[in-house]
Amino acid sequence: MLSVTDSVTCIDSSPGLIFFVCSLLGALVRNSLHCIFCREVLQGRGSWEHILLNAFGGKAKTKTLSCAMCNNKLGGTIDRELAEQFTLVRNLFEMVSGDGRDAPSLYKVQAGNRKINLLGNGRVTLAGRPFTVEELGGGQFRVAINVQSLDELEAVIPHIVAKTGIAEDRLREQLAGAQFTDTQDRPGIISHKYSLGGEGAMRAVAKACLLLWGRTLGNEEAQKPEYDEVRSFIRNGSADFLSARTFLDSRPLARADEVEKAYGPLFNFVGVTSDARGKVVGHFTVYNLLGFQVVLAEGGAAPCKTVSLANNPLDPKIWSDKADKVGSLLDADWLAVPSFETDEYRRRSVAMMESYYRIIGARAVGRIVDRVCARYGFAGDDPIPPEMLNLIQEEIAVRVAHNIAGLPLTIPVSPEEIAGSVRKAKKGEPTS
Numbered sequence: 001m002l003s004v005t006d007s008v009t010c011i012d013s014s015p016g017l018i019f020f021v022c023s024l025l026g027a028l029v030r031n032s033l034h035c036i037f038c039r040e041v042l043q044g045r046g047s048w049e050h051i052l053l054n055a056f057g058g059k060a061k062t063k064t065l066s067c068a069m070c071n072n073k074l075g076g077t078i079d080r081e082l083a084e085q086f087t088l089v090r091n092l093f094e095m096v097s098g099d100g101r102d103a104p105s106l107y108k109v110q111a112g113n114r115k116i117n118l119l120g121n122g123r124v125t126l127a128g129r130p131f132t133v134e135e136l137g138g139g140q141f142r143v144a145i146n147v148q149s150l151d152e153l154e155a156v157i158p159h160i161v162a163k164t165g166i167a168e169d170r171l172r173e174q175l176a177g178a179q180f181t182d183t184q185d186r187p188g189i190i191s192h193k194y195s196l197g198g199e200g201a202m203r204a205v206a207k208a209c210l211l212l213w214g215r216t217l218g219n220e221e222a223q224k225p226e227y228d229e230v231r232s233f234i235r236n237g238s239a240d241f242l243s244a245r246t247f248l249d250s251r252p253l254a255r256a257d258e259v260e261k262a263y264g265p266l267f268n269f270v271g272v273t274s275d276a277r278g279k280v281v282g283h284f285t286v287y288n289l290l291g292f293q294v295v296l297a298e299g300g301a302a303p304c305k306t307v308s309l310a311n312n313p314l315d316p317k318i319w320s321d322k323a324d325k326v327g328s329l330l331d332a333d334w335l336a337v338p339s340f341e342t343d344e345y346r347r348r349s350v351a352m353m354e355s356y357y358r359i360i361g362a363r364a365v366g367r368i369v370d371r372v373c374a375r376y377g378f379a380g381d382d383p384i385p386p387e388m389l390n391l392i393q394e395e396i397a398v399r400v401a402h403n404i405a406g407l408p409l410t411i412p413v414s415p416e417e418i419a420g421s422v423r424k425a426k427k428g429e430p431t432s
Ligand SMILES: [Zn+2]
Pocket: 035, 036, 037, 038, 039, 040, 066, 067, 068, 069, 070, 071
């Protein structure tokens, strides 16, 4: 590339040729883009790649650093491994992905003496069949139905018809006269084993850091031989690299309170910084719970640079990759001494659970309000007549009190409610 630039100087008396040479220069610059992982020439075939994983609410992407093959291969292996270590956190906090998809659901989780499904949208359902049929002989059946809503009751009716052979009209008549109860209960204690870190997760962290670094400092910087070892670690793994150049770090980020103010109590933070010798260190704090650190280059890389990216996984549209806002948080002295203390990690886990009760408690109350209003036929911003207000408020208060105390509550569902639902559905009207 340098020789081409030189030749521009030699021939700058000929405008036509300058144009030609400049085009050639442009072509050469384009051709110099290589995948920073496998070194294949990209030639405009770069693949959109998330810097912070989509699963963590990441929105920033780059198309000039990796090929489609590496993107797919690494995304389906190491990125997945890192994301899966935090599935429970995402599920508990109902964290949507960067592209807006629901948090992952957890099925058949043992909660106290029951098995439940924790859906990604925050709903909790009992695991198992929504209905059972016991044949009593002589064309008689005992049908037990366990559904979460009148809508779900509607959905199981055709299945009960198929299983028993009872005519649908007859079944609906019987349902309208049957005794139903509405039970509200908080799930029992859930124990969930998980482990954080390990080679796959660390490779994904190294990848995110190298992508962020390359996105700001350029494809050429990330291709330097100083990054060959981390490149190989990302692609193939290495026990030596893992033990010598990666660390779990339980220390809260310096001035974490400022990051929290901007990106919420569960912020993600990816930062890369280099010292005067060109030693490059990447740091990744996941959900303000735990830090991962990787030495991307031991020396000789671009010196004295800092880049960083932070987001609010509870509201992924809040994010920034402007180093000037949070970049000063990465201090080389602080990065030089990563440490993992179990007590510190436990303290941060407790802080996370406090956030959980605060955030999800408020959402649970919102759901109870919606559910009670729906029971009385009101939805969204429907005005509630004054004569109904007391009744509705009373039921909300009772339900919220039971929820806070963790006590089960059973309320009979009137035959009119069931019949109403069944009749409306028959006419093809909405049931909620
Ligand atoms: Zn590649």
